[in-house]
Amino acid sequence: MKQALFEITENKKIADNVFLMRLAGDTDAITRPGQFVNVKIGGLFLRRPISVCDSEPGLLTLIYKTVGGGTKRLSEMQPGEKADILTGLGNGYDVSLSGDTPLLVGGGVGVPPLYKLAKVLISQGKHVKVITGFNTAAEAFFTKEFRALGAEVFVATADGSEGIKGFVTDALSAAGEYGYFYACGPEPMLKALYRATKTSGQFSFEERMGCGFGACMGCSCRTVTGYKRICREGPVLCKEEILWR
Amino acid sequence: MAVKSTSVNLCGTELANPVIPASGTFGYGYEFAEFYDINVLGTFSFKGTTREPRFGNETPRIAETPAGMLNAVGLQNPGVDKVISEELPRLAKCFEKKVMANVSGFCREDYVYTCKKLAECEQVGWLEVNISCPNVHGGGMSFGTSAASAYEITRAVKDAVSKPVIIKLSPNVTDISEIARACEAGGADGISLINTLLGMRIDLRRRRPLLANGTGGLSGPAVFPVALRMVWQAAKAVKIPVVGMGGVSSAADVLEMMCAGATAVEVGAANLVDPYACRDIINGLPDEMEKYGVNDIKEIIGAAL
Numbered sequence: 001m002k003q004a005l006f007e008i009t010e011n012k013k014i015a016d017n018v019f020l021m022r023l024a025g026d027t028d029a030i031t032r033p034g035q036f037v038n039v040k041i042g043g044l045f046l047r048r049p050i051s052v053c054d055s056e057p058g059l060l061t062l063i064y065k066t067v068g069g070g071t072k073r074l075s076e077m078q079p080g081e082k083a084d085i086l087t088g089l090g091n092g093y094d095v096s097l098s099g100d101t102p103l104l105v106g107g108g109v110g111v112p113p114l115y116k117l118a119k120v121l122i123s124q125g126k127h128v129k130v131i132t133g134f135n136t137a138a139e140a141f142f143t144k145e146f147r148a149l150g151a152e153v154f155v156a157t158a159d160g161s162e163g164i165k166g167f168v169t170d171a172l173s174a175a176g177e178y179g180y181f182y183a184c185g186p187e188p189m190l191k192a193l194y195r196a197t198k199t200s201g202q203f204s205f206e207e208r209m210g211c212g213f214g215a216c217m218g219c220s221c222r223t224v225t226g227y228k229r230i231c232r233e234g235p236v237l238c239k240e241e242i243l244w245r
Numbered sequence: 246m247a248v249k250s251t252s253v254n255l256c257g258t259e260l261a262n263p264v265i266p267a268s269g270t271f272g273y274g275y276e277f278a279e280f281y282d283i284n285v286l287g288t289f290s291f292k293g294t295t296r297e298p299r300f301g302n303e304t305p306r307i308a309e310t311p312a313g314m315l316n317a318v319g320l321q322n323p324g325v326d327k328v329i330s331e332e333l334p335r336l337a338k339c340f341e342k343k344v345m346a347n348v349s350g351f352c353r354e355d356y357v358y359t360c361k362k363l364a365e366c367e368q369v370g371w372l373e374v375n376i377s378c379p380n381v382h383g384g385g386m387s388f389g390t391s392a393a394s395a396y397e398i399t400r401a402v403k404d405a406v407s408k409p410v411i412i413k414l415s416p417n418v419t420d421i422s423e424i425a426r427a428c429e430a431g432g433a434d435g436i437s438l439i440n441t442l443l444g445m446r447i448d449l450r451r452r453r454p455l456l457a458n459g460t461g462g463l464s465g466p467a468v469f470p471v472a473l474r475m476v477w478q479a480a481k482a483v484k485i486p487v488v489g490m491g492g493v494s495s496a497a498d499v500l501e502m503m504c505a506g507a508t509a510v511e512v513g514a515a516n517l518v519d520p521y522a523c524r525d526i527i528n529g530l531p532d533e534m535e536k537y538g539v540n541d542i543k544e545i546i547g548a549a550l
Contacts, residue, residue, distance in 0.1 A: 001279055045465050046309050047518060208305040210316060211517035215272045217321040218307035227300055
């Protein structure tokens with residue numbers, strides 16, 4: 001965990017209501033894919049947690065969807081502006097469990113953290129398959145970017161305007177065999193995937209947070225192994241420890 | 246600049262400065278030790294602890310508000326036994342001072358039981374008895390909204406422990422002076438206020454309360470003027486020390502609270518947004534004192550009464 005001042009170098013729309021922001025600053029505290037950052041936005045009290053899409057020394061990439069006032073203001077920030085960010089939050093994905101043929105499944109703005117994950121797994125020589133799911137083609141993003149990393153990509157859209165018609169679970173048969181999976185997306189998608197998958201895997205959850213670093217108990221959930229804070233012991237939970245509410 | 250004295254005396258114990266992280270915003274301390282050396286604090290009030298472990302309310306428990314936030318955590322904590330066997334030893338590794346033990350309960354026996362156990366701990370310097378949690382049902386705030394039950398809980402805890410007892414009051418009352426006086430009559434060594442103000446938000450998409458609990462407690466800068474007013478009223482009503490809190494987020498806010506009658510000042514929501522908030526407020530005190538011609542911070546306690 002670290003607080004650092006970042007400078008925005010790019011902030012652009014990449015799909016309907018979806019923005020990509022690149023920032024320059026100290027990323028040392030980010031150690032695993034699937035971690036998140038908590039961004040201070042002018043005029044708002046609470047920070048906004050956003051998953052890390054990619055990080056390299058000194059460079060941070062975030063992809064976020066404009067859903068409310070906070071993310072709307074974030075989308076209006078300009079290159080050159082500074083952002084106060086708490087970095088390296090949450091546990092992130094455990095890549096040591098991936099096996100040789102991991103499947104990565106993301107829905108909507110659950111897709112971004114899978115990018116860094118795919119990058120890491122591919123660099124370790126794994127054969128990575130990615131399923132991304134969106135409502136419609138206009139909201140889809142990063143298909144090319146995942147392919148450029150060397151991943152096999154399957155896109156599903158609810159209205160069938162791109163790729164397979166349906167949800168990410170409808171793309172499972174097209175994706176074929178896999179030995180382990182990693183997922184991130186809205187809770188109904190995670191729940192459906194939980195039932196549809198045969199192997200073990202890891203799920204990344206979303207919750208409204210107060211602090212993002214374990215102090216306020218605002219984002220707790222029940223698991224097989226006791227109460228966990230999504231911001232601290234999560235956001236990634238193993239399939240075996242999940243208790244659906 | 247003349248040397249500034251920031252020390253205060255809270256119920257017989259000297260604090261290097263009056264800034265105290267408030268319960269529920271500082272966990273059991275060690276999370277913040279990852280950001281800075283928390284020994285710069287005079288003390289801090291740890292997460293509200295109950296007799297039995299509690300999960301608390303369902304989520305969402307948190308919502309943004311203008312210049313503040315709502316929370317409805319509902320006293321999640323591991324229970325007093327685990328606090329003593331696990332949290333306090335872990336805290337001892339990063340905090341060498343006395344901690345303020347915040348206690349909540351659902352009946353008189355709960356309060357007495359939990360306070361007694363915590364008072365036996367060497368690390369505990371004060372008991373802050375929360376009779377004002379707005380987010381639990383059948384306890385918490387209901388004790389703090391009647392003078393008779395505030396007196397009863399105070400008396401029962403005081404009879405059971407010898408360490409200083411500070412009663413944490415609810416702002417959700419018609420007459421704070423009456424409740425403050427009841428605690429004093431019950432033998433309280435101090436009072437602290439305000440706990441959060443009861444509030445709510447609606448999720449317009451779902452046409453339902455945003456928080457799973459329906460209502461929650463409002464905190465943050467939005468409540469500062471209300472808190473200040475209530476600290477001022479309570480300080481006029483009693484002779485025992487008052488710990489002021491509610492929306493404090495700067496060194497100037499601390500000085501205002503002290504002028505209103507606070508001997509020490511708790512800082513809550515600010516810690517959640519900026520983990521360095523208390524450290525920065527402490528560091529900012531000498532300059533702020535210089536600005537207003539204060540050399541010894543004790544001289545302004547109650548200056549505006």
